[in-house]
Amino acid sequence: MSGKERLPVTGAQGDLLRLVATGQAESRAELARLSGLAASSVSLRVEELRDAGLLVEEGSGTSRGGRRPRRLRLSPSAGVLTVADLGAHHVRLGLLDLSGTPLAVQEREADITAGPEAVLDWLADAFDDLLETHAPPGVPLRGVGTGIPGPVDPATGRVVGPSRMPGWNNFPVADHLRARYDLPVLVENDANLMAVGEARSWPGADNLMVLKAGTGIGCGVVVNGRLHRGRGAAGDISHVRVRTDSSIVCACGHRDCLEAYASGAALQAALAEAGIAVERPAYIVGLVDDAVPEATSLVRTAGRMIGEVLTVLVNFFNPDVIAVGGSLAAAEPLIASIRAAVYERCLPLATRELEIAPARAGQDAALLGGGALLLDAVL
Numbered sequence: 001m002s003g004k005e006r007l008p009v010t011g012a013q014g015d016l017l018r019l020v021a022t023g024q025a026e027s028r029a030e031l032a033r034l035s036g037l038a039a040s041s042v043s044l045r046v047e048e049l050r051d052a053g054l055l056v057e058e059g060s061g062t063s064r065g066g067r068r069p070r071r072l073r074l075s076p077s078a079g080v081l082t083v084a085d086l087g088a089h090h091v092r093l094g095l096l097d098l099s100g101t102p103l104a105v106q107e108r109e110a111d112i113t114a115g116p117e118a119v120l121d122w123l124a125d126a127f128d129d130l131l132e133t134h135a136p137p138g139v140p141l142r143g144v145g146t147g148i149p150g151p152v153d154p155a156t157g158r159v160v161g162p163s164r165m166p167g168w169n170n171f172p173v174a175d176h177l178r179a180r181y182d183l184p185v186l187v188e189n190d191a192n193l194m195a196v197g198e199a200r201s202w203p204g205a206d207n208l209m210v211l212k213a214g215t216g217i218g219c220g221v222v223v224n225g226r227l228h229r230g231r232g233a234a235g236d237i238s239h240v241r242v243r244t245d246s247s248i249v250c251a252c253g254h255r256d257c258l259e260a261y262a263s264g265a266a267l268q269a270a271l272a273e274a275g276i277a278v279e280r281p282a283y284i285v286g287l288v289d290d291a292v293p294e295a296t297s298l299v300r301t302a303g304r305m306i307g308e309v310l311t312v313l314v315n316f317f318n319p320d321v322i323a324v325g326g327s328l329a330a331a332e333p334l335i336a337s338i339r340a341a342v343y344e345r346c347l348p349l350a351t352r353e354l355e356i357a358p359a360r361a362g363q364d365a366a367l368l369g370g371g372a373l374l375l376d377a378v379l
């Protein structure tokens with residue numbers, strides 16, 4: 001057998017491989033403890049996985065005295081994954097090894113309004129480019145994934161009812177990519193990917209809401225350490241109705257959705273009306289840093305509205321952490337006003353240990369999350 005062994009590996013072998021890939025086990029003894037298998041059958045299967053080129057056992061692991069156990073990890077030649085975090089204006093591309101560690105990350109300009117076929121074919125070309133340039137020679141591609149800045153039906157991998165994505169509604173993104181790659185394909189809402197990546201930066205927090213404040217507004221929900229998708233729309237707070245004095249019709253056709261007031265796209269439009277042209281929502285942060293009063297005031301109002309929506313959710317779900325990421329998260333008044341709204345209105349028991357903070361995982365959060373979810377599909 002060779003490193004090109006077909007995945008997934010099923011049964012007990014697959015279980016052991018996943019325990020190593022996710023970092024839960026790094027020795028045969030830990031595998032035996034976590035899997036409940038006898039030491040002898042763990043050893044047999046580890047040998048098979050080594051022979052298949054999927055696991056390597058190296059040097060010394062950590063041990064208290066005595067002979068040091070050898071450390072198990074996924075073989076660097078077992079495979080690579082390509083993952084994209086597709087935004088309205090740019091895409092972040094990652095080449096990851098099977099343990100989810102990025103080998104190379106690139107950012108490119110992209111225009112999601114060009115429609116699904118053009119964007120996805122371009123994306124696949126960019127993946128091929130990344131593989132050719134950065135993948136270790138002879139190491140097979142095992143899976144392909146992308147985040148989408150809109151709602152995704154997890155059962156079909158189709159985009160359903162997105163805003164600002166003309167031509168994408170009901171497009172079979174997963175099928176389109178699978179036709180090109182014939183490999184496991186992950187298609188997931190971008191905020192969900194970010195939530196999975198971000199959750200790894202909060203050890204000890206089991207329940208998180210990860211808000212993505214960018215061109216749109218998204219939220220990923222992690223319950224007991226796992227992504228909660230519901231039927232696909234879980235965490236989608238963009239079309240929750242907010243209380244305002246004015247009235248704006250949202251892209252979805254309803255009035256006064258959160259997104260119509262508090263998304264980066266909405267702030268950009270409001271600034272344009274005030275005679276301040278901003279090429280991209282992300283640049284609003286710069287205006288806030290420069291103390292442009294219109295920008296600061298709009299961001300503060302957006303934070304309050306987001307915070308008011310979150311008060312309901314915090315009382316209901318009672319998370320440990322609300323992490324705020326996305327291109328607007330760096331605008332300090334945004335998080336300050338979210339905090340103010342939540343702490344003022346929520347039950348003391350709900351906020352006593354609640355942390356509302358900027359996201360920690362950085363710009364690669366969605367890629368890391370994509371790698372972790374894709375690994376589940378691959379192994």
Ligand SMILES: [Zn+2]
Pocket residue numbers: 238239250251252253254257259
């Ligand atoms: Zn709406």
